[in-house]
């Protein structure tokens with residue numbers, strides 16, 4: 258062999274070694290880098306497909322919830338229409354209705370007031386406050402078919418209107434007495450001083466917040482559109498003419514009369530008021546779920 262041949266063989270062997278080395282290196286790159294990237298891409302593509310499916314079902318859910326909202330709104334409208342029809346029928350059957358409401362009791366005059374109501378088979382509404390007799394009276398009101406409603410436990414404006422928490426603690430206290438003695442939970446409420454009171458102005462906006470909060474919690478609150486002024490110092494004749502005068506002058510279907518069963522003059526004027534109202538063609542009812550809400554304009 259000559260030198261030239263030896264060089265050629267060496268070059269060939271070296272080339273082969275380089276070639277093998279390159280193949281091994283490229284294969285390594287392929288296995289370690291390219292395949293993982295390919296796997297990542299296909300994983301990413303799968304995620305994209307899943308995402309699309311999810312997006313589709315989200316869209317469908319949204320559509321479904323829109324439809325449910327629509328059905329709910331339609332049903333609410335139907336409910337309101339039905340309530341209106343029921344109310345109109347009731348008005349046609351009953352004509353003009355008076356809701357006698359007695360606040361701040363029970364008191365020493367309550368029994369006599371109950372007897373007068375019984376005598377004329379008039380059902381009324383009692384917005385009660387806490388007292389040691391409340392449990393017994395609560396049973397009596399229910400037995401006689403009157404409505405028992407919540408006024409306040411303490412009736413102390415400065416306390417109950419100091420915060421939402423204070424108001425609801427007070428309300429829950431009076432509610433609990435009634436519930437413990439009768440098992441019945443009243444959802445009808447009257448604010449001390451009415452929802453229009455300004456005595457609560459020391460706590461700005463409290464009446465707006467409380468009236469919203471009550472409604473949110475499933476209560477209904479009632480003010481009045483006739484004030485007998487029995488709490489304002491009127492005597493029996495004045496109470497009579499305050500109520501009857503308002504009935505004669507107003508042409509309302511619903512008269513919500515504010516009275517207090519803690520006043521002797523209220524008790525003394527009650528029978529004449531009932532007799533005259535019947536003569537004027539009125540009927541009486543106690544507050545119930547179909548009673549239209551009588552609300553004042555809130556001033557605080």
Ligand SMILES: [Zn+2]
Nearest residue numbers: 360361449450
């Ligand atoms: Zn009161």
